[in-house]
Amino acid sequence: MIPQQTHRPDLDEWARELLRSTDDWIVDSGVERLLAHEFATTDPRKWHWVDVYPRWPKEPDSAPTRMLDDWRSQEWRRIEFLYLHLPYCAQRCHFCYYFISTDTSRSGDYLTALRKEVRTFLSRLPADATAGDLFFGGGTPSMMAVDDLRTLYDEVYEHIAQDRIGMVTLELHPRTMRKDIHRLAESGHIRRVSAGVQSFSRPVLEANGRIYVEPDRIRKVCARFIEAGVEHIGLDFMVGLHTQTADDVLTDVRHIHALAQEGLIDSVSVYPRSFTEIWGPFSGEVVDERVLAEKFRCHLLYRHFFAELGWREGPMYLFTAPTFNAAVPSALVAATATAQSLAFGNSARSSFGDTQYLNRRDPDDYVRGIEEHGGATWADVPFTRAVRNRRHLHFGVKRGHFDEADLPAEPTAAERAQLDEVTEDLTRRELVVRNGTRVELTQLGMLLVELVHQEYDRTFPEPDSVDRR
Ligand code: SF4
Secondary structure: OOOOOOOOOOHHHHHHHHHHHHHHHHHHHOHHHHHHOHHHOOOHHHHHHOEEOOOOOOOOOOEOOHHHHHHHOOOOOEEEEEEEEEOEOOOOOOOOOOOOEOOOOOHHHHHHHHHHHHHHHHOOOOOOOEEEEEEEEEOOHHHOOHHHHHHHHHHHHOOOOHHHEEEEEEEEOHHHOOHHHHHHHHOOOOOEEEEEEEOOOHHHHHHOOOOOOOHHHHHHHHHHHHHOOOOEEEEEEEEOOOOOOHHHHHHHHHHHHHHHHOOOOOEEEEEEOOOOOOOOOOOOOOOOHHHHHHHHHHHHHHHHHHHHHOOEEOOOOEEEOOOOOOOOOOOOOOHHHEEEEEEEOOEEEEEEOOEEEEEEOOHHHHHHHHHHOOOOOOOEOEEOHHHHOOOOEEOOOOOOOOOHHHOOOOOOHHHHHHHHHHHHHHHHOOOEEEEOOEEEEOHHHHHHHHHHHHHHHHHOOOHHHOOOO
């Protein structure tokens, strides 16, 4: 049972006050000025006040069995995040850039390939291996037949005992809920649920081609899972949806507050929709400065809401109730034998050792790849540690470098002084936090950097080819 949250009788007035204080914060912090002026400039000298460096490579290396070879070159005893991707959905939301399919006719082949990949990697683990979170994501995993889900769970449990896995999470669309999934939860297979809501506004979801589910139905779905013994329930939301405004988000926070107050949810993710080249606006959608600023305002509103509620702001746009503790850390294994994440399926991002791997293929290509390469993913795209640490902030004009060998030298003393000054300013604006010697972006900072990149790409269509040191 999730503990109840504080009750607020004056919810409407409180929500309006939240929006007022959010808008005040935007003005007081000077972020509005940055959004309105500095990000709209075409002068490259103004682009370097903050950046995430190095940027994602446009054409990373690719080698079919690289990830498996790397995995086999070391002994692993723990996987923090173990992810299985199930790529099927009832319909494709307009904004979705995932490798999903609405055609389930070959899902049997996909599941066979997925199990093979799981076996290929996990069969090397020792008997005392542990995992932090076993996460079935998608796509819409809750669309799958329960017997298929059970088979996948059993495949994993053959290699990592069920009682050595800290958390087991199933991602779902509330519309796909069925009694047999609740029964799966009752049998102890699901301990955390992550439900995609994105918005409680019917017009917003309709404008984005997403299936709408009434708040009351979502409430019932959560309540049934609690009855079934699920320990944690999280909801996913988005900002930057087509036509979405801060007023829509006010409606969302009212519903979220009610659900939290009833003890039905204890975490919420608020994903900012991305408008980059690959994940860009959908046909007929216009994204201009006003849209970007409203997205920023919506996210800020969520942030203030959760701060008011006393929830923590975590990485990757996650907000959690004070009582939330998803993964049970294991004291049994050495950190050196821990893989950060291992992900299987046609859209999967893994990270272990020094490297990050990204697999993105259509389901059928994935199935072919698994068959051709003996259980390894079709193509692995390695990112080395330098690229994985792209959330490091760099100051100074250092754009245009994607090659690790081409990394610039350490900053000079003058650059360091400038960095300290800018860091202090950005910390005051809540855009960065110091973490030891590192300076890291807050959620808000990530949104701003994203705006910088979009504007930069618009201004300089081929920034990769330009050396701006
Ligand atoms: S339900 Fe999720 S994965 Fe499926 S199309 Fe919509 S956003 Fe994409």
